[in-house]
Amino acid sequence: MARELWKGNEAIAEAAVRAGLEAYFGYPITPQNEILEWLSHRMPELGRAFVQAEAELGAINMVYGAACTGARVMTSSSSPGISLMMEGISYIAGTEIPVVLVNVMRGGPGLGNIAPSQGDYNQICKGGGHGDYHVIVLAPASIQEAVDMMPLAFDLAEKYLTICCVLIDGSIGQMMEPIELPEMRPAQRKDFPWATNGAKNRPRRILTSIYLDPPEEEKTNLRLLKRWEAIQANEIRSKEYFLDDAEIVVIGFGTAGRVALSAVRAARAKGLKVGLFRPVSLSPYPYARVAELAGKAKAFLVVEMNAGQMLDDVRLAVNGRIPIEFYGRLGGVVPFPDEILDEIQRISTADLQLDGNPVADWMKRMEAMVR
């Protein structure tokens, strides 16, 4: 198929359709509206289900119901909307059914703004809803990567009976790039042995997240954890650039990783031995590979569009063996490659300390910048 120019949100929506999406439920919120709008005409024309819900609460619970039947189902939203969905996300996790979620992140906290941000990393990767559960989180850095990720997101959700979140920011949702879409597939509904689709010629089925007897709830928690162990063993994904001889390794995901790649290329042109590690699965996080890289590099530079949320995971993997520096832009501000190049150049000649506090040091440098 020929490459065509597509807007990120619309491309993601169409990729989901082609991956066999059977039902979509959503609510308008910027900067993800084009997903809802695209599906509002695309789903009905294919005879598939589309409902614009009364709120994100309604949307996620419609998704919850449709997922119980075994249908391939998704919703999408942006940061404040995802916060509202957290109740349903926890229930879906506790019911052990597959759902795909797209979060087009924007600046926060609170109403914040509609500019690109990565401020929801902790919310989706570390919980968000109540109880012990994990979500698979995938972070593409281009529209093509996001499009390719949609069929994978459904497959992973169904394989592990979990929520799979495609985490992007407003810039990937709003920009246009030439892409190739996947082949069209019919609506997918597997005959799952748990699906509540009418007890015809079989015993009735119940789907619930309530286990009033604590030992039963504990068993459920352990079952979820066992599945998470398998996900950690099998579903780590990342991209590497110029790492073979890199002394400085930049680590960033999504748009921050993509901007950092431009800075890394510019630094290479200046002869600096620098590379980029871009985690694609944020949850499970590629701890082992980051630890391995810490054994080869002199220093890490973590770049994020938040206040250092993924930085904590990098520090966990590095465990104090090499200096880590941090550079972040917040509140919907996207870093320019030059800013990251400056950081790379500073680190290449700096006398870095192992016991430094990367966030405190970065904040001191930010003070001069935002004045």
Add this chain to the structure above:
Amino acid sequence: MATLTIPDNLVYERPQSFTDSPTHYCPGCTHGVAHRLVAEVLDEMGLANRTVGVAPVGCSVFAYNYFNTDFVEAAHGRAPAMATGIKRVLPDHIVFTYQGDGDLASIGMGEIVHAAARGENITVIFINNANYGMTGGQMAPTTLPGMKTSSSPSGRDVETQGYPIRVAELLATLEGAGFIVRRSLHDPANIRKAKKAIRTAFEVQTHGLGFSLVELLSTCPTNWGMTPVDALKWVESHMLPFYPLGDYKIAPAITAAKI
């Protein structure tokens, strides 16, 4: 010698749409009656093997243990949204929610209003017993003015705690609502009328005629601090005047279909 044979004349049995599980409801609570009416209707219409029920949060949180159909358990108040999701991907199936007044008329008011406004082709069994039963008898949106509950110990003061919500009347104002009626479970004659309404509500759904809801005035002897018999009398003396029984919305298409 002539033998006297008495033919079996079965007048009462456990509905097939019920499981063998005894219910956990308090003595005298009308949840059991409401459950049974739904199960009888599912039996009569032969719907059990293509029905998906949605249980609420409240006393009937374990409703799924008692119905012999597929069942899902919703978050508090979200049953109509969950039912919407199921019905939209299984349009040929029967989807019903069973909700109490705290679940439907308080935390879930958004979901029920919009499910009705969209004309979702689902059936809602709405139990109005004027308080939060499961959590210990707190004030509900349906608690009567002056009625004492564990969170309105001096009686509901409408000046500070607002007025009760008449759900059937409210939902009947919506274009999307098809069949909205209120019945009561306080005596056998009314129970028979309630069953007829539940039957009609499911018929509305099987005919694809839109959103149907049956509000059932119910007892809560435990939290009301009454004997079961007094609780039934209290429904008649106190709830009926405030919540008049009746048909609040019967869409013309339903009348025309002569269900």
